[in-house]
Every structure is written in C-alpha cells, then in structure tokens.
Amino acid sequence: MGVNMLVGFLRSVSWKLHQVGIEGLGVLLQGPSDVRNAVFSANGVNHLVRMLCSERENIVLSTIRVLRHVCLGIGYIPHYKNQIAIANSRGLKFLLALMIHSPSEAIQAEAAYTLSAVVLGNSENLEILSQSSAFQYRYILPLLYSSEEEIRLLTAGALATFAFNNVSEQRAIIRAGGVRWHHFQPFLQSSKEIHRIQAAFQSIVLSRIIPDNEPANITAIGIRTIVDTLERSQAHHTLALAADCVARLAHTRADAVGVLFQLLSSSVVLVQSCAAVALGYLSFNHVAERQLLRRCRKKPHLVGNLLLYTRKHKISPMFLARWKHSQELRLPAIRNKPALVSSMHMKFSEVHPLPGFQFPILNSEDFLTRSCKSRSHREPEDSSKRTKTTLEFTPMHQSLKTHTKHGRL
Template identity: 45%
Template sequence: MIIDSNVIGEPTGFFLIPTNFPRLAMLRSFHQTANMMQEFDENGWAHIHQATFRGYIKSIERFVESDHEQLELETQDDLHSTPLLLAITSGSVQTVDCLLKLGAKIDTINSQNHGAVEISALHQFISLLQYFIDKNHEKLPVWKNLIKLLSSDIENEVENAGRCLRTLTNPSSEGVNPNWQNITSNGGIPVIVKVAKNSVNEESKFPAFQTLINILDVDDVQELLVSSGGIPAFIKLLKSQNSYAVQLAAEILKHLARKPDYAEIESQNQVIPCLLKVMQSFHDPEVLVQAVEAMGNIAEAGPHHQRAIGSAQGCIATIVTLFEKNYPLLSHTLVDAVSKIVKGDKDNQITFVDEGVTIQIMQVIMSQSRNRELQLSAVQAIHCLAEDNTHTQKDILDKGAERLLMQLLKKSRAEKLQENTALALWALAGDDLEEQREMANGIGVGMLIEFLNTVSENLHFIASEALGVLAQGPVNQQTQISQANGIHPLVRQLKSNKDYIGLSVIRTLRYLCVAVGNVPHHKNQMTISSSQGVKYLVALMVHSANEMIRVEAAVTLGHVSMGNKVILNEIHRYPDFSCVRILRMMYSQDNTVRLLAGSALAAFAYNNVMQQKEIAEQGGVRFASFIPFLMSDDEYFRCEAAYQIVILARIIPDEEQAKSSAAGIKLIVDLLENSTSDTILMLACDCIARLAHTRAGVPAAILAINAVDHLCRLLLSKAEQVRGCAAIALGYLSYNHRGERELLNKCRSDPYLMQEIKYFTKHHKLSPAFIEGWLHYKRVGLPAIPEGRTSLIRVKPDKDDSRPMTILSFDGTGNGSNIRSSASNLIGEDGQILTSRSRSSQMSNHAPSLNNSHLSA
C-alpha cells in the first residue's frame, strides 16, 4: 500500500489509516480491508495484535469498531494470546485500560494458563498489578492468583511472584504495609512456609521470605506462621550452605523469638545449637548479626533460655570471639546480646567475664567514641554483667572499667548515656559500702546534685543513694553536700510518685541530719525545715498509702528534730502529727515496719525526757513488742532492738529499767565480739557511740563487759567504716574514768590505735583527761609503731575476702541464716529478762541476708 507522506495518521501494524479521509471513504476502506485484518503474519499475529502490543490505541479502537470480535482474537502461535494479554505483556496500563473499556474479557488466559495477573507478575509489571488491584474486579482476584503462582513448583514463577509480593508489601512511612491483610486472607502465610520446604532453588525462595519479613511484625502473621509449621521449617534452613538463606531464616526466627511462647517453640526445636553452628561456620557479618540477635531475643524470653544458652558448649566463648571481627553493626548486636544473656543470670555473668568479654566491651567503648548509640549499648552490657555479682564486679573493676566509665560520664552531656553510665558505675559498686563511697566520690557531689535536677528517675535514685552513702559514716560529707545546695533538690524529690525514689530520699535526708553517735547537724536540719522538708515528711508519715514510707518518714522526722527544739516544735504544730501513729505501727504485720517504728520512737526519745514522757502518756511501748527481734536469727534485728530497749527503758512499763538496759547493752557488745559482718559491726559500734553519751550508768555498763577490748580490736579492721565507728565510740567512752584508763593502756601498748582514734574523731569528742594522759605517755616514751601500720588510707579486702555489706543493704527478713545470740540467755521462754550474767554462746560465722529494705539504719 502506497502512503502519502502528507497524510497524518497512526501506525496500525502494516498500514496507516489517514485521519483526513472522508467518512464514507473511510468506511469503504474498512470494509475493503476487513479481510486483510484477519490475516496473520509469519509469527501468527494479526493487525490488532500488533497494535495492542505496540500501544496504538486509536488503531485499536477503529479495529474494534469495525469488528468487535477482534477483542478476543487469539494469536496463532504457541501462546494463543488475546489482544488484552498482549497489551499486558507489553506493560502498557493505558492500552490495557482501553481494551477493558472496549469490552475485553479481564479473566482471559493463554495456553500456559497465564492470565492478566500471572503475566504481569512474570514481567514484574507492578504498576499493572496495582491497576488490577485498584479495579478490584470480581473475575480477577489478584492476591489469590499471585499467591497461587507463588505455590508453583517452577522456580521462575516462585521467584517472580515473590518479588511482586515483596514490592507490594514494602513498609510504608506509617509502619507495616496494610496489604498484609490481603496476604493472610488469601492463605499466603502457609504458602510461604510451603516455599521454605519445597525443593526449588533456594535463590528463588528469597523474595517470598523477604515478603514475610515485611509483614512479620503483625501478630496475626506470626500466629499463622507458627501454626503453619514455620518455626521448624526455618530452623532447618539454618543448616543451609547459602549464606543469604541462613540470614533470612535467622531474621525470621529473630522476629518470632521476641514473644516468649514462640521462643519456647524455637528452643524445643533445637534452635540454640543451630544458631551456634551458624556463628561458628559463617564469616559474613550480615549473617552473624541476625544469628546473634536471634540468640539474644531467645535469651530475653526467659531465665531457662538464658541457662540453655549458657550451658550450650562453646556458645559464650563463640560470642566473645566474634567481638574480634570489629564490625560496628556486629559489635552493637553482640553487646545487646550479652546484656540479654547475662541479665539476672549469675552463672552467665561469670562465664562471660571469665571468657574475657570485659576487655572486648571496653574496646568497643573506646573505639566507638563517635557512635553514641553503640557506646550506650556497651555501657548497658557492663551494667548487666556487674549487677548483683561480686565476682564480675571485681573483674570489671580490676580491668579498669571504672576509670573508663568515669571519663565517659564526665565528658558526655547526653542524658541517656549519662544515665546508663551512672547505672553501670553504681552496679559495679555492688553492696560494698567502701566501693559505693569510692564511686560516689568519683562521680562527685556536684554532678550527683546535677542528677537530681534532670528528668531521669534512674539518675534521681542513683544521686539520692550516692549522696546518702557520702552522708554516712565517721568520715562523711554532710557539710559539703549542704554547701553545694544539695538538700533543696532532695526535698523536691520527696514529691516523687515513685516509692523507691521517695524511700531513698527520706533515708538520705536522715543521714544528712545525724552523724555517727547521734551527733546532729543543726545547719542541715534547719535547711531541711526551710525547704519545707518537715512539712512533706509529716504529710508522708500521715497520708502515704505505702506503710514503709510512713514509718521511714517517722524515723527521719525523729532525726531531723534530734537535739533541735525549733524543729521539734514545728513538727508538733502540725495537727496530723502524733506519736500515737508511730505507736500503732509497732503492731504492724510487717516485722520491718515494727522495728522501724521502734527506731522512730527511739529517735524522738533520745536524750529528750519530755518526748519520753509524751510517748509514755500516749500509751508507751511494751517489752513484749521487742522480744521477737531480740531473739531473732537476724543480727540487724537484734542490734536495733537492743539499742531501742536501752533508749526507751524508762517508758517500758512491763520491765524494770535496769534489766532491759542491761539486756540491750549485752546484746550489742556480744555482736561486737562475735559478728563477722562489717555492716553489723559498724552498726553495733554506732549504737555504742550513741549510748555512751545518754544517761548516767549506761557507759559504765558498757565498759563492764569488756567493750573497750572489742572496740580496740575493731580499730584494726580492714573496713574503714568499722574502724571509724569504733574510734568514735571509744572517744565517747573516754569520758568515763574506767574507759579513759583502759583506752590509755591499750594505746600505750599499741600507739597505732591512737592514730586511728585521732583520725576519726576530728569532728567528735575525746575526753580532755584522756588527751592529757596520752600527752603524758608521749613524754614518758612510747613503743615505735611497726612499719606498714602508719597509713590511714583505707585498706581494701583481700581477693579471697567477701565484700562487706552496706548499711544500705539490709533485709531484716530473719531468714534464719544466723544462730541466735545471747538473747536466749537473757530472755526466758516467758519473755522475762533473766538475771544470769553468763556469757552467750558463739554466734554464727555467716553474715545476715541483707538487701535494700532496711535503709533506715
């Protein structure tokens, strides 16, 4: 056919239809060429097939207008494709839309049983698939056909269907793609599990697995996956030699392991040894990241999973070895996994530390100074390794982690990193009061007070605990804390809605008010009052729903007002305050509350006859209330109760004052002689110091049972707190003539004892007569102090010594770990004090079980 070059038209396969033809001529032309359009070329295609494949929409419309049957005209090749299927094969949405509007059948298929969805999927025409999805034609179920194609045994069909599903389920900016519902409602999850199990090439399966990962955060998807047998199928894939197959399988198992029930199923299907084999066999960081993260999530699911990981031969050693690869993403995953595996599991903590993980984590912190997120995870790992484990604490401290963490704390101003570093440091301090003081000193009073002004509750708690430690003991920082304006932010924390913070602050304020031997710090007391601390404490004592807070507030009020008439009068001006409230707590169901109520009464009654009279007028206390504590297996209970009955002896109506005082003093001195706990020894020395300057006769009773000998022996203790409290107690006893004489003789025999006494009594009292006698001895001549005993630097425990517990660690639950002291010799079965002065039986060598419930000491 000859074509005029001046005629404008659209190609229609073999010819052009000029657009400037008259209509009659055009119709004549159509009729003349009707037979020509039915002709097929050597490939079996007619003109309409060429037009649809090439997207010549106007020609298509004219062909169909001349003969509507051409819409379904099939090619005479092997595929027998209709114009619609050819338009789909070419990928033209416009051509497909034109044909459908002209009336083409949407559900037509070719000789390979491929229709619109299958052809679009095989050619990866996502826009066409989305067009059909949006059209939502009942005869063309797109999702069902895609998933059917995915279930094929032909690799090409499996791979291409998976790739389309992966694209259609890619996460959106708002999270999981909503198309997950179309996958699940059309049976897609069981099909993906079938793909994991079938024998097609592994590379063909990857898009299906990636589709699953796209939607795996949805609970319904996880449930369908597990119920379809997905867990054993993907655990089996961990044994593949293909690294990407292993990576995808581990990633899927990692997601599922976030739920304890699914982690349990994985564990039952031997996922731990399979993941361990992956970590030992593969070197690709991407594979290792997924395997390690899966292991960490399994550990997080429960303690028995942690134990299973710890008991898997070589597992922990393998994880530690992986740190050597020094790949940042893997390092991050490793430190997170360590945290999860060791958290609360002492055996795993010890194994990791013994395998050398401490140095590896420290190197991560040092080498990733610009990666704050990774540093944060590494610090958290140290915290988890050190928590409640003296063995790991010592190892980590010996490796120098404390210095590294201190540097990080001082340099960083990122609150989250500061918070976690402070938590790690405090965990490293453990229950050792000496170590806690060192940590608190290292952080510094200024920074601790800054912590109180942040929004972090963890920092509030650490600051309160650390300031409380610094405020205690013979060498304390009560004045420094006050001068740094630390009391005001502490008082503000009394309004915290977290009971654990409130309790800590209440106790810290108590320590700031009174030193060893019940020596009041008047300035701090007045600062608490001017900050409305007394008001808040009274409110907590009266209105708190927590019984422990009520009784602790009462104890602190007793200390805030000790030796301070102004504050005592302020307390009594509050109409809600009454000693009756404290007396009622003496009958609580909680042993600790009853003991603390006794401490509160003793604090108000200490050297205050008027307060003793008021307590007596409001009912007083009965000796029977103290008997369970005096006969307790718990040394802390015995010591506190013994001190209380001496202070309250005048207002205990059902027992003679002399007998109750003698019983209490003897119990305390027996603890000085027999206890092996530094905490109890420190408390007993403090009690002696308090009692030594109360009423007449008490110091003499203390001296009568060899207290000076025991206290002088304790001046040689390795624990600074014990030495200091013993020195202060001896200082007060030196005001008694017998005590002065005994102490002078001891110091003359061993002048080092005098060095200790002088060092710790700088802010306390030594009798002038004792000082004069000592000066006389110096003039006469003293033996030389042996070399090596002249240092006043505190002595740390030997490697084999257990860490002494701290006064912030009391439990007081009476767990039966100690043999009863001489209370059984002093108190008969009827609760009456016996007159026998026989020595008590030897006490147990075991220290009491202590924790944070007795911060009141």
C-alpha cells in the same frame, strides 16, 4: 563520682538520673568520709526535699532514707545546718504528711524515722513539729503491730530517736499508749544480727518507759547483745552498726558510763561481765574515759570487777595508764560533798504556833493605842532601888570583883 555531680542529677528531669543521684548520695553519706557539709554546700537538701513529691514510691522511699543520713552522723551527732535547711524548705511539712496520709506502711515508718532525725538535738525544729496539731504519736504507735517485721523495727527506731536524750518526748510516748517489752523480744532473739543490734539499742533508750520489765534488766540484755555481736560477728556492716550504737550510748543524757558502772555491782555475774566489756569499749572515747576514771576513784572497790572481765577484751591502754598513775600517787577516793543546808533545818515560815494559840491581828491604830496605854500604866521606878554594877580588876589575885552601889545613876 562526687557530691556535686550527684546533686546535679537531682536537677534533671529524668527519674532514672534522680534514682542514681539519690542512691549515690546515700552510699556516700553512710561511708567513712563525712560528706554532709558538701551536701549542704551544694544545696543538695532542697533538691532532696523536692524529690519527696515524686510519683514513684521507690524514689520517695530512697529520698526519705537519704534525708535521715543527711541529718545524723556516726554516734547520733546531728548536722544542724542540714536540719535547718530541711525545715526551711518545708521538709518537715512533707514528711509529716507522708507519715499520716501515705497508704504505704513503709513510707509512714520511714517518714516517722526521718522526722525524728530532723528534730534530734534541734530545739527549733522540735518546737515547730510540736506546735503542729497534726503531729501525734498515735499515728506512729499502731505501726508497732504491723505484720511486717521491718515496719515494726523502723517504728521502734523512730520512737527511740524521738526519745533519745529527751524526757518530754518520752512522756508524750507514754501518754499516747507507750511501748511494751514484747515489741523488742522477737528482734533480740532474731537470727539476723542487724535486727538484734537495732532492737538492743532501741530497748536501752526506751528502757525507762517500758513498764513490763526492769530498766536494769533491759539495759543488761541490750548491752550483752551489742557486745556479743562486736566479739563474734564477721560482717563489717554489722560491726560498724554495733560500734555506732556504742558511740550513741556514750553521750546519752542518761549517762551510759554511769549506768554501766553501777551494773558492775550487780549480783548477777553475767550482768557484771557485759557491763565491764561495754565499759572497756567506751574507754576508747575520751569523754567516756574521763567519766570512767572519775567513777573508779569514787568507788575503787568496783575496779576489780572491771579489770577482771576485760582481761580478754579490749580496754583503753590510756585509761589503764591513768588509773595506774592515780594509784601510784595514792590519790584519795572522791567523796560526794554533803549538802550545804541540812534537810532538818526549818525555815522561819515553817514554824507553827502551839496548839490553841493564835497570833493577835492588829492594825496600825490598835498597835499604837496599846503601846501608849502600856507606857502610861507602867509603875514608876524607885530610883533608890537602882543598882550599878562595876568591874574592878585586882592585879594581885588576877580576878574580877563585882561591887553593887546604891544610889541615883
């Protein structure tokens, strides 16, 4: 059953066919094949947005989830065309209304999560949402205190997606009340692997705005949770989600490679090992591999920790080969370039006069008057006292002699 047939079910008047079409699209969108372009070509976004007005709660919930998958691929790669299509079909307005006015907490949390997916990496949609006076984080943050753990987890996911690579939204979350470490602790200690992975990723993204714990500690705990799951879990869905989280962190603006590489110098062995293993997985990403190789050349003394803790774990053979090649060539360590202008240099505008001294304030007439007076009162110069200095070259002694002659020039 292909995308065109499933989208065709959405055109029917039967709610049962609607349910089949929505669920089928959700399965395809989360599968190994990327069908987002096919959904866009089949005009599936417009029909999905229309399903948000359904009177059946299960259809609305399923539609909200499918719209989120339509916008984001593996590694949080946004699909720009589908995001714009949702905005053009008034999807932002419907999702915002569901987030604020729906009596169901599940719909509110899912709508907030999908809203964050529609604006992720899309400045146009984010501007439209920000200009709406109805959108405020004070409608989302109370859901963190819901009695249902699924609602709390969805809400944290929405906040993490809004804050993903977006400093301005992180500040807006802080102004609205912010998040705390206790929002994530229960999920990080949960018996459900999916909950642990989701909370780990969310806490890493939001680590800079969590005031009651250090960002380095939060990052280390999150990385350890994801890495442990990758190594121990046998569930394919869990492993896929963990790998997806690593892919998301690989292209965060916060520079996941840089953060992890710095953790190699931690005094805690557990932090070093978790960071090294996570870098080993990231080394299979071409962009992350180049970043890691550059940092290894900047701080070669930390490479030992990286290789020590990845002996029994996965690390890219291509990265190892390139690092070995750079060592054979004896390439020098990359050093940070010094600043072109020293901070000790002072600008002319920063020079201050001595204490008690004031620069005279003159207008143009005063300046000309004083200049003329100073010239008229100047004493006449005695021409007999004028001197002329000449340089005479003496070849014999290879020296210069200075002679002074008196008289008029």
